[in-house]
Amino acid sequence: MEKTYSKNGLWESYRFSIILIGAIIIGSLIGIKFGEKAQILKPLGDLFINGMFTLVVPLVLVTISSSIAGMSDMKRLGNVLKSLFLVFVSTGLVAGVIILVVVNIFPPAQGVNLHLTTTEALKPFQTGDQIVKALTVSDFPELISRKNMLPLIIFSIFFGISVNLVGEKGKVVVTGLNALAEVFLKMIGILMYYAPIGLGAYFAALVGEYGGQLLGSYTRAMLIYYPLCILYFFLIFPVYGYIAGGQKGVKSLKYLVSPALTSLATQSSIATLPVNLEAAEFIGVPKDIREIVLPIGATAHMDGTVFSSILKISFLFGVFNIPFTGVETYISALLLSVAGGVVMSGVPGGGLIGEMLIVTMYGFPPEAFPIIATIGYLVDPPATMINATGDTVAAMLVTRLVEGKKWIENKISQ
Template sequence: MKKKLTLPVQILIALLLGIGVGIVCYAAGLGSFTKDYLKPFGDIFVNLLKFIVVPVVLFSMIEGILSMGDMKKVGAVGWKTVAYFMVTTAIACVIGLALASVFNGAGLFPTLSAAGVTYEASEFSGFMSVLVSIFPSNMWKAFSDANMLQVIVIALFFGGSILAAGEKGRLCRDIVSSFYAVIDRLMAFIIRLSPIGVFTYMAWVVATQGAEILGSLALVILCAYLGYALHAIIVYSTAVKVFSGIGPLAFFKGAFAAMMFAFTSTSSAATLPVSKECAEQLGADRDIAAFVLPLGATINMDGTAIYQCVAAVFLAACAGMHLTLGQMVTIVLTATLSSIGTAGTPGAGMIMLTMVLTALNIPVDYIGLIVAVDRLFDMGRTCMNVTGDISCSICVTRWERKNFRR
């Protein structure tokens, strides 16, 4: 009997086939064919993931809270998770800024004119407004809008309340467990379709973005991807090795399926079901993974932070600005804070880039210079974000196990 291919291998094969088909279609001028007849199948798959992501986050987080047994452990896991994300995001900003400064200083960044390009910036309403918006006024609207921060808050309130209700909350506990078991089976079925989504999306991206890859922004894209790779290898694999004893090769092999799906789908939220499976296979406790991963998909944006730093330095060069040390510190602080507020959806990083540019007094219209290739940046930064979520769930699991032994 032939051995069945594992999901990571299936995804890798789909990725390579997608690249091959994309190159052929690009050379033959069939980019519109991939857009009209291949990409729709990828869209269907992503729609299925988006359809299931809200119930996955809601029930997995509540189940995770109930499995922990008390809110003290939830609080302990919560602050360790946020601390991990804050530290790694700050490091990501430094790596991105350092690489961008080296590339720019060596004259590798092109100096493009922003004449004729425009970008409509989304208004940032301020920190307090964002804080208020985290708390839902209508539970069903939070579900229908897939507002992940609000869904997380709802899960925290319901999970904590069920625990506080004790024996009287047993029926709700059983209902949550039953729903989660059903959602878990549905999620497993949808994940089996992921090679189709990876193949169709990869073929479409290569066939339609080939010209931009070979264009004047190639070195800017290379700088960002070098930052992504360095951060993943130096920060994530080191953290996992030090705190959990898992070697870099084993870690990346275990996280590969989620990384590749995030790379093609450009959505941390849509990748959650795959991330959860990878994290548990790497040794993360089910309850901790159920808590950390949805939170990470919402607030952990290391890849976005690197992208914002690289893009800010590049666009500053295009605007004829020479950044001072104080302005670089401003980039690190602003990129760290804005990346935390970035939604786990395609293209959200570009919206938050407006905050960084505004802090540096760079005209927001300059974003128009990189809009055409934002998809290419987005693929790498989403892959980075998801990898960070998985590494955090593994590290927090090990920290909690040590505390338990005491």
């Protein structure tokens, strides 16, 4: 199915990103022009950052809880669900290892040193005590804090499962959680109207103080990320296609063109779902598998997000002049990126939650959040393409695990 897009359609799809990037560019130019005098605009940026910090905790609690509490009829997934989880995590780890190698060869923030204040603890999961503190808190009030994002997420998942297990009596709670989730998402949406002003002012102050070196590092990060996504699409996906169905599996990847174009135009894996379902049908993925894997994949299979997460982590390490080296650092980056790609992206506002998790888990100061949030907006189009088209590839791999290596030949012969 061929998709065409008018200029107005493209503008509607990219309007906010264009406006936001334009505001950041204008703010940066103001910073370059007026230097440290641009610091007068910093309070306008702080208003936006504080607003996001205030909303992120209740947003995490209600969106994750409502998503899990509303699930139903999961038992029938059986072997498909197990295979799905294996494929999602495996491809996420492959993507994570690839981007780790790339950012070590081409550090995205090389030569940048902003001398911003940060904490000493930058190695999560290093000791047993750190693991306990990373996963839990000792008192409920401590849970309601952006400083304890991972315990909050774990609590939200546990709460959502418990509501689900209550059954009929829990439906009233599900209804309330869904309503609250919509309310907080609406609040985020309203706050985002202020984002161009807030981030524009923030970058005017940041660039005014530290000059244009930060802007140059963003350009370097994009020059790393965009070619990587293109190479992943044309080199790694064929490998997965071959694993799934041999030469016929590789040839079937021609059906990814339409999902790729749709995802680039809409910047949404959900919006690409109908096109992906059609592509999977053309390839020969059985109906029950594609109707399970693709909807879940649209919210929980995010290799592009894994790429961007590690890019953001290594970028912050470079910005704060901290060596991005060591087994502990690499393992923690992989864990956070896969969690962001497989878990967080299935939640409304998941990108925001993942970025906040990166900042808090590594002990970076609040100023680090808008720095990587901007990267998130810049990498969104190619990241969405990898996420969305990767869902169909994942469905092929799941079919290989469930139905055996001859599945595509049997389907073609029917």
